[in-house]
Amino acid sequence: MHDLPLVIFTILSQLLLGGFVALWWIDRKKGGISKKTGLLISISFLVLGGISLLVSMLHLGQPLHAYRAILNFGVSWLSREIVFYGAFLGLIALSTWFWYKDDAPKRRAIGWMASFIGVVAIFSSAKIYMIPAIPAWDSVNTLFAFFLTSLLLGPLYVAACLAIKRDSAVNISGIIIPVLFVSAIVAVGYFSSLNAGLPEAVEAAKLTFGHVFFWARIATFLAASGLLLLSYVNSKWRSVQIYSAAFAILLASESLGRFLFYETAIHL
Structure with a gap:
């Protein structure tokens, strides 16, 4: 479980990007989100962002020296991730303030900048792992995986929050189902490339297929896909539950x- 902090950090940071963009886009294009609901969702983003930062520091040998990581911005993707993710959270905080002030033009303007910075932050996060020393990571699949997580979790989180508050009905299934389909295609392509790659890549695929978590992931993926497909074809299933x-x-x-x-992950 040594990598658990990284699992939590990457999942939460990617959820935040997808969630922020979804909230901003719905607010900008569809409207109908009340000040109270938008503010609560935005505050929840800040809470999740704070948790992600605290958890990420648990992976460091000397958490109190984490600030030094930004000194290598010019040559280190880790430094870039820290700077851009910090800026992203700062812009979320500013957007939250504009939700509080009920200033729609300013929070919508901030959304453009925050979305761009968030994308760069997740891109930087993916690039940390795209290294030749670990063949299973050194591919565009890592980029796909990180951004697909954003597209799956973020919008669905916002849709669930809106449904709970009964504030603005969003048929999010029409967006998520294509992403699920792309995720499945990417996964098939990824494991095919591993099996055709270096011995370390082949071994990584074997370890994955032999792990109980892999089959649990397949089962949960199919279960969620089934629920969203039902909600897509029948409006009665577009509920909080x-x-x-x-x-x-x-x-x-x-x-x-x-x-x-x-x-x-298997090192060379």
């Missing part, structure tokens, strides 16, 4: 997948 259950199941699925990402 369905969106919340689908989010919880997908969160478990993505967390299991991220655990396997770290656990089955």
